[in-house]
Structures are given as structure tokens and as C-alpha cells.
Amino acid sequence: MSTYNFKKISTVPASKDFVDIILSRTQRKTPTVIHKNYKISRIRRFYMRKVKFTQQNFHDKLTTILTEFPKLSDLHPFYADLLNTLYNKDHYKLSLGQLNIARHLIDKVASDYTKLLKYGDSLYRCKMLKRAAMGRMVTVMKKQGPPLKYLEEVRQHLSRLPSIDPNTRTLLLCGCPNAGKSSFMNLITRAEVEVQPYAFTTKSLYVGHTDYEYLRWQVIDTPGVLDRPFDEMNTIELQAITALAHIRAAVIFFLDTSEKCGVPLDQQLCIYKSIKPLFANKPLIVVCNKADIINLEQLGKESPEKRELVAELERDHVPVRQMSTITHEGVMDVKKEACDSLLGMRVELKMRSRKAESILNRVHVAMPAPRDNKKRKPFIPANVLKAMENKKNAMETESTDKPRKKLEKDLEEELGDDYSLDLKKYKDLMVEEWKYDKIPELWNGFNVADFIDPDIFKKLEELEKDEEEREKNGFYKPDIKEQDEATRKIHQLALKIREKIKINWINRQLDRPGKKAVMSRVTSKRARERSVSRLRNEFSELGVDMSDVRGTNFTRTRSTSRGPPLKRTRLRSEAMTRSYSRGPSRDVSGVRDVEMADKMKKLGRKAQKERNFAGRKGEGDRHIYDLKPKHLFSGKRGLGKTGRR
Structure with missing residues (x-):
């Protein structure tokens, strides 16, 4: 499998x-x-x-x-x-x-x-x-x-391992740590392997997929390998060795000629020689990465010894290519060469197998033999040739008369970093200046922005100043002097009523239980805010006839206290302070003695307890009234199903 x-x-x-x-x-x-x-x-x-x-x-x-x-x-x-x-x-x-x-x-x-x-x-x-x-x-x-x-x-x-198919078309990336394998994989596949400027960023096998020649290819990124024997390698390095040993793929070995990876070039070649037996019967390409820093020509000028090490690979008929994952130089060429070499090897192996022979035996390919030595050109009718010539001449004249229109791609190549995409210049409007309006909304062939007055805010300020001056001069106030006596009295009474409504609203806010301040007992006694005489004076000022109001409801005074009269409470309090042994009389408290009063209080508190508990309930409270309902936990069980247990 x-x-x-x-x-x-x-x-x-x-x-x-x-x-x-x-x-x-x-x-x-x-x-x-x-x-x-x-x-x-x-x-x-x-x-x-x-x-x-x-x-x-x-x-x-x-x-x-x-x-x-x-x-x-x-x-x-x-x-x-x-x-x-x-x-x-x-x-x-x-x-x-x-x-x-x-x-x-x-x-x-x-x-x-x-x-x-x-x-x-x-x-x-x-x-x-x-x-x-x-x-x-x-x-x-x-x-x-x-x-x-x-x-x-x-x-x-195991569930986190990538799904690798060992028998499909595969490109295998290997080399020393931080040589650019993951960057190359991110460029040619849709994978997103983590890339960091330090060694052993890749700690396991990663799989990506790419397309070439209408075929799906599998790309495997392996962890970096160091120059040491197999028995001294750790688990991370052995994963790369396992993939090289058992997967028949095109191997791309990465060399860092700039030595920015931290491994000298001679040690990288030692790694190549140590794992070279694993490359047997597999297409191999050696890629000199980071050519944007130093390429092979510059390497030959700066250090001929290192260039000679790379030349040894070329003398062994190993293809050596240059590449840069930063500038993308040579990336697609390496991919194309690796895929073509693997395809050729797979086709050759299939042709050698017995399966190919059995298929070829059943397929007959006809190869016609020439009957004479004459060369027969393809026949093309004269009218078709004439039409083709006319079309060719028309295209030539058109190309010479009219220069080719510059495309955005041409502008981008000419300007370089100074290029910016401008889509508004292609708008077809009546006036060229309308193209770059902030609100290019059109109505009946006209731009809406043209109908906006640029001095609208100045005119608005002038109007506001004019209105303020008119209000100060009393332009909008009614002239009370010119009105008759009855209308003037109505206006005055309306002003007093509005003022009184405001005062009453303020008094109500002050008298609210939550807003009322707590006064200490030491403070002086305040004057009464409400009284019959004060009410009569205020209504008479407002023009209400208060001459005959005797017997009305507001003239009858009554005690606002809910308890017993003051004299009775004083006697009771004095008796309680002198001696508590004598209980209150039956007509005052309604109970026989002090013990009965205490018992009554206990019963009252006990009866109120459940109401208090229920009163604290909220919408989110849940109550199970009976944990073991009798109809489920009593009686004998029948011989039926016991699935509910």
C-alpha cells in the first residue's frame, strides 16, 4: 500500500x-x-x-x-x-x-x-x-x-504526519541546514513552510504540490543534514535520510556558495559525498543557491579553491545550476529540469518492464513506406494563398502606420519604482477635468460636484450671525404693548405657570427617596414648605378667587403619622424604659403577654422565610422539585425492556 x-x-x-x-x-x-x-x-x-x-x-x-x-x-x-x-x-x-x-x-x-x-x-x-x-x-x-x-x-x-505517496512523481529537496530548501518549496508550490534565518527551522518532512506538463507533482522538503555518520544523527536528520533511501524521486541538492548558512562549502560537499550512495538510480541536480549574494563567476575570482570544489561535481557529469530564491532567478529552470529528468527516467523504466511489451504487442502502429523518390508539397488553393497574402500585407501596413498603444505593462517596465496604477485616466467624460473629481457621480450628463457651491459655508456663517443679531434685537419676540389688556394678562399668567411648573419639578426631584439627603438632628428646624395659607396666597396671585374655600378638601388638616397618638406613644415609651417586666395591655398589642408576643414574632419570621427565599429568585434559577419521583422509583418492575437503565 x-x-x-x-x-x-x-x-x-x-x-x-x-x-x-x-x-x-x-x-x-x-x-x-x-x-x-x-x-x-x-x-x-x-x-x-x-x-x-x-x-x-x-x-x-x-x-x-x-x-x-x-x-x-x-x-x-x-x-x-x-x-x-x-x-x-x-x-x-x-x-x-x-x-x-x-x-x-x-x-x-x-x-x-x-x-x-x-x-x-x-x-x-x-x-x-x-x-x-x-x-x-x-x-x-x-x-x-x-x-x-x-x-x-x-x-x-501519526495523525500529524503529512500524507506522502512514495510511488508518485516527487521532487526531493535536501542539503545542509538554512540552504534555502523551504524558500524554494514556497515558490514552486502552494505550501507555506516556515522560513527563518537560523538552522533547523524545518524539523520534520513537509509536503507540497505543484503542476507541470498537466501533471500533479509532489515536493518534499526535508530537514537539514550535518556532516557526521548515520549512527550519530538525531531523529530530525534521520527523517531526511529515510526519505532519500526509500522514495524514488528527482533529488535537488542545495549548496550555499555564500556560506551564509554557517556551514563552509567544503563541509557541504562532504555532506554530499556522505549521502551520495542514496542518490543511486535517481535524477540528481546540484543547485548553488543565493546567487544574488555571490555567483559562480564571482566565486572563481574571489576564491578559486572553492570554485574548484564545485568544478569537481561538473567533471563527474552532475548538472550544477545557479539560483536565487530572493530574485527568483533560475527557480523555474531548476524545477523544469528536475521534472523533465524524472519524467524521462520513469518512461524509460516503464519501457523496460514486461508490461510495456505486452501493451506494444497488442498495438499496431502503421508506418507507410514511400513508393518513389518524388517530393510532394502540400496543395493549397490559389484563392486561399491570395487571401493570406492580403491579410499579411494589411497587418504590415497597419503596424507601420499606427504605433502600438502603450499598455500598463510597458509603462511599468519604463517607470520602474515610480509607476503607480491610475485607473481614472481611462474614464470617458465630456470634460477631462471631471475624471479626478472626488465625487464623479453623473446625473443627466452633468457632474453632481459642479452644482455644489464652494462658498456655502461662508454664506451659512453669515446667515447664523444675522439670526443671532435679530434674536438680540427682539425681532422674534411678540410686542406685548401693542396687544390689548386681556391678551397681555394671559401672557403674564402663562409665564408664571411655566415658572411654577419648573419649581414644582425641582421640588419633586429633591423629595425623591433616592435623591433626598439625610439631615442630622442638630440642624435647625426648617420652615414648612406646604401650608394652606401659602397655597391660598399663591392662587390669589395667579388670579384665582379664594374668598369662599371653607370646608374644601385642602383646608382639612390631618395627622400623617400612621402609629398611635403622640401622648399614647410617649406613655408607652416611658413605661418601657422604667420597667420591661410588665407586659403591654391586651388592647394595645393584641397579645396576652410577652412570651406570646415573642412566639408570634418567631412564627411570623418563619412564615416569611420561604417568601424571602422565593423573592430572591431570578430568571436563570432552576429548581428540581423531586429528585426521585415516586412513579419511577416505587412498585415492582415488569418483565419488559430495561433499556432505560
Whole structure:
């Protein structure tokens, strides 16, 4: 199999969660009550069912884990070596083997205790056997904690691996760290690999895809490799070695001739020589990156020794190309050459295979042989030739008469950095100046911006000043002197009423409970704000006849206090301060004695308690009135379904 969908592997629970899941399912899916009229045979079946059900759930869950995790023998060698590099295949096999052993042990425990339950002679003995069977199963699973935890970590890491097809058309990028592999991959593919100016930014394999010759190509970016033996390499470097060893691809080896990566050029060539055996039977291109800093010609002038090292590769018939991922110089040429070389190799291999021979045997390609030595030119009618000549002459005259219109691309090439895209110059308007108006809205063939008065704000200021002067001079005030006596009195009364309404509104705001200030007892006594005489004077000033108002409602005064009269309260307070032993009389309090009054207060507080509690409830409060409703938790159960448990 070329690819494997590691993301479909189900989650591996911890040992404690594993046991909780299985036991909970057993409790929910099997009967839970034994009635006193059950026979011993039915009791045995009851507990045997629980043991078998638990064993089957353990077996199914462990089988799912063992089947979903890939077997190294069934995988492609690339994936098998990659798993060995990342997780150590010995630990991986041991973990799966321990789960397999646990599955067999659980099956054996269930089989043994089922046989014992067949001969259980009492309910208690059957119950204890069931309990022992489940206890042994749980003990076996609790010992599988480390393998389950390890497999869950492997599953999480496998799900994050890229989906690599080892058999498809592939470009493999390798070289020393920080040589420009990820930058090249971002340019030719739609991938977005992180690029940073330090070594080992890429710590795992990254996959991108590109198109060439109407075919889909796979590009693999590998981590950087250092100059050391294979047995001293770390996990990051071994991923690149695994990809080079098992994937048949076009290899692009990157050299940094500027040595900005921190690795000298001779060490980079040592890396090339150390992994050169992995390039066998694969198309190879050596790319000298960062040509914008220093190219091969400048390298030959500055350091001929380093140029000679690169020349050795050319003498070994290895194609050496220059490239810059900053200026994009030579990027597409490298891609084209690598793809063409890989396509040629794949076609050659297919032609060598037996499959190609079997296809060619069934396909007949006719190759006609010439019957004489005459050269026969293609026949073209005379009218067609004449039409072609006329068209050609017309195109030539048109090209000579009219110069070609400059396009935006030509302007951009001429101006360079000074070029800015101007789309307004192509607008077709009656006046050229209208093209760059801020509001180029047209109505009936005219620009709306032409109808806006530029002095509108000055005229508005003049109008506002004129209005202010008129208000100061009293232009808008009515002339009361010219009006008759009745109208003037009405105006005066209306002014007084409006003023009184404002005063009353202010008094109401001051008398509000939340706004009223707390006065200390030491302050002097204030004059009364409301009185009958004051009300009579104010209404008489307003022109209301107040001569005959005796017996009206506002002239009758009454006490505003809600309690008993002042004399009675004073006597009561004096009696309470002198001695509290004597209780209040029946006609005053309505109770017999002090004890009865205290009891009445307690009863009142107790009765009010529930109302106070309910009064604090909000819209978000929830209350379950009965945790165990009687209709669900009383009576005998029938012989029907027990699914609700």
C-alpha cells in the first residue's frame, strides 16, 4: 500500500477510562434486578450474561485498537523506517503485543468463570463468582496503562504526519541546514513552510504540490543534514535520510556558495559525498543557491579553491545550476529540469518492464513506406494563398502606420519604482477635468460636484450671525404693548405657570427617596414648605378667587403619622424604659403577654422565610422539585425492556 490514512485511527483511552467505559456499558446494557421468585438456573444465566458481555466489550475494544494501528510488515518501507525512526519499532511492537496478550487473558478469565457459574448453587455464590471475574478482568486492564499511554502518543503523532505517496512523481529537496530548501518549496508550490534565518527551522518532512506538463507533482522538503555518520544523527536528520533511501524521486541538492548558512562549502560537499550512495538510480541536480549574494563567476575570482570544489561535481557529469530564491532567478529552470529528468527516467523504466511489451504487442502502429523518390508539397488553393497574402500585407501596413498603444505593462517596465496604477485616466467624460473629481457621480450628463457651491459655508456663517443679531434685537419676540389688556394678562399668567411648573419639578426631584439627603438632628428646624395659607396666597396671585374655600378638601388638616397618638406613644415609651417586666395591655398589642408576643414574632419570621427565599429568585434559577419521583422509583418492575437503565 502506498499511502495510509493515519487520521482514521480511533482514540486510545487510558487504563482507568478504559475500565470505566466497559463497566458502565455493562451496567447500562444488561439487567440489574433479581427478584425473589427467580430459579437458580435463571440466576446463573443472569450473572453469566454479565461476565460474557463485559468480556466481549473488552475483546472488541482491544481488537479495534490492534487492527487500526498499522503493521510494519504491511506498510511501504518508507513508512516502516519512518515509524522506526520516530517511535522505535521495538517499543511499538511490544505495546501492541501486550494488548494482544491482555485480550487473550480476558477471554481466558471469562471462559473459566463461565464454567464455574454453570454450577453455582446459590445466589450469593454466583454473585461472588461474577465479582471475581470482573475484578480479574479489571486487574489485567489496569496493568496495561503504559502501553495504552504510549500508543495514544503514537496515534497523535501519526495523525500529524503529512500524507506522502512514495510511488508518485516527487521532487526531493535536501542539503545542509538554512540552504534555502523551504524558500524554494514556497515558490514552486502552494505550501507555506516556515522560513527563518537560523538552522533547523524545518524539523520534520513537509509536503507540497505543484503542476507541470498537466501533471500533479509532489515536493518534499526535508530537514537539514550535518556532516557526521548515520549512527550519530538525531531523529530530525534521520527523517531526511529515510526519505532519500526509500522514495524514488528527482533529488535537488542545495549548496550555499555564500556560506551564509554557517556551514563552509567544503563541509557541504562532504555532506554530499556522505549521502551520495542514496542518490543511486535517481535524477540528481546540484543547485548553488543565493546567487544574488555571490555567483559562480564571482566565486572563481574571489576564491578559486572553492570554485574548484564545485568544478569537481561538473567533471563527474552532475548538472550544477545557479539560483536565487530572493530574485527568483533560475527557480523555474531548476524545477523544469528536475521534472523533465524524472519524467524521462520513469518512461524509460516503464519501457523496460514486461508490461510495456505486452501493451506494444497488442498495438499496431502503421508506418507507410514511400513508393518513389518524388517530393510532394502540400496543395493549397490559389484563392486561399491570395487571401493570406492580403491579410499579411494589411497587418504590415497597419503596424507601420499606427504605433502600438502603450499598455500598463510597458509603462511599468519604463517607470520602474515610480509607476503607480491610475485607473481614472481611462474614464470617458465630456470634460477631462471631471475624471479626478472626488465625487464623479453623473446625473443627466452633468457632474453632481459642479452644482455644489464652494462658498456655502461662508454664506451659512453669515446667515447664523444675522439670526443671532435679530434674536438680540427682539425681532422674534411678540410686542406685548401693542396687544390689548386681556391678551397681555394671559401672557403674564402663562409665564408664571411655566415658572411654577419648573419649581414644582425641582421640588419633586429633591423629595425623591433616592435623591433626598439625610439631615442630622442638630440642624435647625426648617420652615414648612406646604401650608394652606401659602397655597391660598399663591392662587390669589395667579388670579384665582379664594374668598369662599371653607370646608374644601385642602383646608382639612390631618395627622400623617400612621402609629398611635403622640401622648399614647410617649406613655408607652416611658413605661418601657422604667420597667420591661410588665407586659403591654391586651388592647394595645393584641397579645396576652410577652412570651406570646415573642412566639408570634418567631412564627411570623418563619412564615416569611420561604417568601424571602422565593423573592430572591431570578430568571436563570432552576429548581428540581423531586429528585426521585415516586412513579419511577416505587412498585415492582415488569418483565419488559430495561433499556432505560
